[in-house]
Amino acid sequence: MKAAIVLLSGGLDSATVGAMAREQGFALHTLSFDYGQRHVYELTAARRIADALEVHEHVLQTIDLRAFGGSALTADIDVPKDRSDIGGTEIPVTYVPARNTIFLSFALAFAETRGADDIFIGVNALDYSGYPDCRPEYLAKFQELARLATRAGVEGRAIAIHAPLIEMSKAEIIRTGIRLGVDYSQTTSCYDPDTRGLACGRCDSCVLRMKGFADADVADPTRYQRDASPLASVEIAAREST
Numbered sequence: 001m002k003a004a005i006v007l008l009s010g011g012l013d014s015a016t017v018g019a020m021a022r023e024q025g026f027a028l029h030t031l032s033f034d035y036g037q038r039h040v041y042e043l044t045a046a047r048r049i050a051d052a053l054e055v056h057e058h059v060l061q062t063i064d065l066r067a068f069g070g071s072a073l074t075a076d077i078d079v080p081k082d083r084s085d086i087g088g089t090e091i092p093v094t095y096v097p098a099r100n101t102i103f104l105s106f107a108l109a110f111a112e113t114r115g116a117d118d119i120f121i122g123v124n125a126l127d128y129s130g131y132p133d134c135r136p137e138y139l140a141k142f143q144e145l146a147r148l149a150t151r152a153g154v155e156g157r158a159i160a161i162h163a164p165l166i167e168m169s170k171a172e173i174i175r176t177g178i179r180l181g182v183d184y185s186q187t188t189s190c191y192d193p194d195t196r197g198l199a200c201g202r203c204d205s206c207v208l209r210m211k212g213f214a215d216a217d218v219a220d221p222t223r224y225q226r227d228a229s230p231l232a233s234v235e236i237a238a239r240e241s242t
Helices: 012-021 042-053 101-116 134-150 169-177 204-215 230-240
Strands: 003-007 025-035 057-062 116-119 160-162
Touching: 003 012, 003 160, 012 025, 012 116, 012 169, 025 042, 025 101, 042 057, 057 101, 101 116, 101 134, 101 169, 134 160, 169 204
Parallel strands: 003 025, 003 116, 025 057, 116 160
Antiparallel strands: none
């Protein structure tokens, strides 16, 4: 089996990408990051997903981006809630400066040491919050960097960057994951969960996740806080009545 590196955050998208790579017959080497993120609970989810995918190897790399700050996820800045302009032209404060560039750089090094020619990342350009490093043009440029900056690329064995979700809606991603057997109750997307890992239901990531399940006509298995959005509250009440 050919080896592939999968960037695994613990979220809905990366879990789906991992399942897609597995379906293609790759031996998965998953890579997660403890970068000082507010939502560190995602690393617990990443471990669960890696186990479910029966990966060959799961690596947790520590990089403390709190040293730089500049984001609501790595500094003492409130996570925006109940925004009405998700996906607008303004880059939100939850953007972590150069995060995907840092992650993909580590993935390149990991790929070279494991003899992997393929890296999978779960970025999406449709249902996303306006991050510049989730765009197709960014990935195309990083693909060129991978060719120029690695031994594999110089020797003619270019490492391919795969972003199979890049033009999919959140609903399409969820339907794909369901087909591949992804258990979304094991994933987390919230930027501001509580100490139990319960999702706030109000940050951009939660809102996009909830909308995706609603649009896909799939029951949302997410565990929400009591003061979550009205849609999340309906989900809580439905589960407690059964």
